[in-house]
Amino acid sequence: MARNAEKAMTALARWRRMKEEEERGPLAKRPHDVKECRSLEDAERFRSDITREASKKIAAIQNPGLGEFKLRDLNDEINKLLKLKLTWEGRIKELGGTDYRKYASKELDAQGREVRSARGYKYFGAAKDLPGVRELFEKSNEQEVLRKNRAELMKDIDAHYFGYLDDDDGVLIPLESAVEKEAIAKIEQDFEEKGGETAARQSAKGYEDIYKIEDDGQEDLESHETKVVGDDGRPMTIRHVLIPSQQDIEEVLLEQKKQELLFKYV
Structure with missing residues (x-):
């Protein structure tokens, strides 16, 4: 009797599940691009499915007997699912739904600061004891201990630090x-x-005027020299350079052309 009752209850449960699915209608498949989803209800359902799948994998990765390669693959899949979950949460917010990132719990250390491992790639369960991962966590913990936040740095800074009371x-x-x-x-x-x-x-x-120009008394234009008294009182001689005019240059070029023609034909 108990066996028949169990079968009846199982059949009844399956029938009720089938009726509920008929009332809801066909379920939409999860698209690869979150922009293609325009229904808030479907987006919430996709996020729940991803969260459920990630929870199953997190429970499975707690077994250290799976082996190194299996643990690494599971850890990669969990990180991909978490990244996909964040993407759907952003789409839900765009559609006017709940902002899950605002109410998400943060992983904090003993001092109440958010640990660095809470961002980016994460390790779960037995994956934390894999070769190379444990050393990474130890190094990260040392850096967290050495790093000081702004409140700790400003704790000992007062008026004496800036010299106001000296x-x-x-x-x-x-x-x-x-x-x-x-x-x-x-x-x-x-x-x-x-x-x-x-x-x-x-x-x-x-x-004496240091800019005074002494006249040498000679009007010979060929010398082109002028004597000037410097700052130290010693005389200096300035030699002027005669710059040819445009007409002089043209005459020289014309004479050069004549010489070339004479040399060529005579």
Whole structure:
């Protein structure tokens, strides 16, 4: 009797399941591109299917006896499903549904900071004990310990760090005054030593015009020289270069052409 009752209940359950599927109508298949899905209900169903499939694989990857290659393949498939799940969550938000990313739980460490392994590629279950993965986690934990957040860095920074209260102790101002007096005395001494020599030099020169051009008294245009007195009082000679005019250049070119023609035909 119990066997027949179980069969009847199983048949009844299958019949009810069939009737529910008929009322819902044919289910749409999950497209490869999330943009092709325009129904919020279908997008929610696709996300649930992906989440269910990922949960099954996460439960299967807890068995370390599957072997290294099987564990790596399962871990890759789980990461692909999680990435696909995030894509569908973004599509659900675009269609006006729930923002799952906003309410998603984050993996935190002992200090309440989000661990770096919570982003990007993840390892699950027995895949964490694979060769090369354990060392990666140990290195990541060391970096998390050494890294400080902004609150820890700003904890010891106050007004003394920026020097706002250095003048209140009465030590810095006397030291600055002493150094300032020494600097002023040194400048005055340098001025007395070098300033007197400069004044004597200027009085000896009689404040001559350094830009004055001395006439050499010769009107020979072939020399083309001019004597000028420099800043140090010594005379300098400037030789002028005569630049040919356009007419002179044309005459030279014409004469050169004549010579070439004479050399060619005579």
